[in-house]
Amino acid sequence: MSSAVGSQARPFQVDLHGVVDLLSRHIYSGPQVYLRELIQNGCDAISARRAESGYGDGEGRGEIRIFPSSPDNPEFRIDDDGIGLNAEEVAQLLATVGRSSKRDFFDMPRQDLLGQFGIGLLSCFMVADEIVVVSRKAGESAVRWVGSAAGTFSVSVLRGAELPVGTSVKLRPRADDAELCHRAQVTELASRYGRYLPVPILIADGTGGFDTINQSPVFALGGQERLDRRGEIMELGTELLGTRPLDAIELSSPATGTRGTAYILPFTPPPAARAAHSVYLGGMLVEERSQDLLPEWAFFARAVVDSTGLKPTASRESLVADESLEITRAELGAALRAWIIRMGTGNPNKLAEFVSIHHLGLKSLVAYDDELASFLTRWLSLETTAGRMSIEELVSRKQLIRYTESLEEFRQIAAIVPAEDPVVNGGYVYDAEIIRRLPFLFDGATVEKVALASLLDTLAVPALAERATVLVFEQRASAVLASFDVQVSVRSFSPANVSALYLADDAVLRGLQRSAARRVSNSLWNGVLDQAGKSLDAATELNRRLPQATLCANWENPLIRTLARSSDEAVFNRTMKLLYVQAMLAAHLPLGAAQRSLLTESLSDLVQLSLEH
């Protein structure tokens, strides 16, 4: 047998306390939004009146007047001369949660109005227990609606009252929230949320006069007007960033009615800094710290935009992540990209300044972001053995770009690479990744990692007549350095003042770095380093290949030639060891304990020897 209770269709009940609690704790960021919602309702009422009947002579001009409360007068009031409400509308719209007059026939939000959800007025219960609305629609009687946080409301028609068309909302804030309705906070909040609204907002100054908070949204200007008011646009940027921006770029996404400005930061943002773009919808602030408006790579810009096509979430404090936002992000990103390209051709000095400020950040993006790499890479620079060079210059000079993977390798060879065939240092963070991508970005470019072992093969061997002397020298010198796992080879290269080069492969270099790190780090980290060393040793063993280091002595260097003729074993030994340590230092390599004591011993021995002679 079915129960009669189950078959009856009954309306949902709304617990107003629960709804207000939901709004204040989970939807809105705090009670201060009551003012935003009231201003927005006034603004929409004025837009609706403008669209419907317009303003005749002597009928007001479409403005909002706010009368803040004060310690002497606890009542807060906001008046608008908008479209107004009649008794029926008041009863239907104000007390039905989720009911809004701001949707069209298809129940879609109307583009020309700010509100859409039908919950905004309830936010006043976050600061007051009672909301009083007095309203009059053209040609109808005025009406008074009183809503209580307890969940009840009353409507009375004020027959014969000679009130102007429009709406007046009164609140008596609770003691805890009184400050939010006082003049200082009202002025601050109204200008934060509504300074760019297309409706005058006047705030009573307490002495019978009014202050206005409106400003022109110069950031959204385009065409000639934008050029004429560039000074004001830059001033706004200076106010936002706390310092003058490097440039201000016009942003426009016609598809979503979004216009604005991207300010280029004149400083390197801290690594953990997050994007903070300001978004206004129809002149009303929605987000001050938007992360999604510009592409993630645009870390160097801060944008301010106004839009008619982006959609707010119910809190009106963030944007809905929908297709419109995606389209906008892509279009605004394209404007930034176009700016970089334009600067590259029309204002290279500015671009150079931009690149030098945001160098590391740009490199980190170019290394992994194909889209950005395609247009930005050419403007970045790299260290080469012939000095710093832009990638554009590097690629146009040589089709084959040779590079080292590490800074140590770069330093080892820097002294001997001919200037006309520079080698690039890939040792700094992101540089090797960028170099490896060059063939994909520039037609015909190829890259090659310089192998130190093969470098030795490219250096000239001394003349045949001297080979015997050279061979003896190599054997004597290698015997001196045998305990350091270093073998000595002789080659002829310039510049002649370089006596010897230390050439070692990656494995040796990493081993040196590990032991240097071990000297300065704690025991936990030492354990990790030891483990790394062991695995490496095991791998090397497996490959049946010992880490090799070579001291390449320069036969063009007078000291090496003199040393080769020396029969004094003591002098030869000490000098060879010193040359070895000196070559390591020239390559900026860390000295181990053995090399450091060798340096001290050799120096004191040489001093001793020179005193004896």
Ligand SMILES: Nc1ncnc2c1ncn2[C@@H]1O[C@H](COP(=O)(O)OP(=O)(O)OP(=O)(O)O)[C@@H](O)[C@H]1O
């Ligand atoms: N000042 C006003 N003048 C005329 N009508 C008003 C005014 N304030 C509120 N209303 C009416 O009351 C309805 C409900 O207002 P409420 O602020 O709760 O929601 P909304 O503005 O429609 O949407 P949202 O929740 O997005 O703000 C509005 O749709 C509007 O019809």
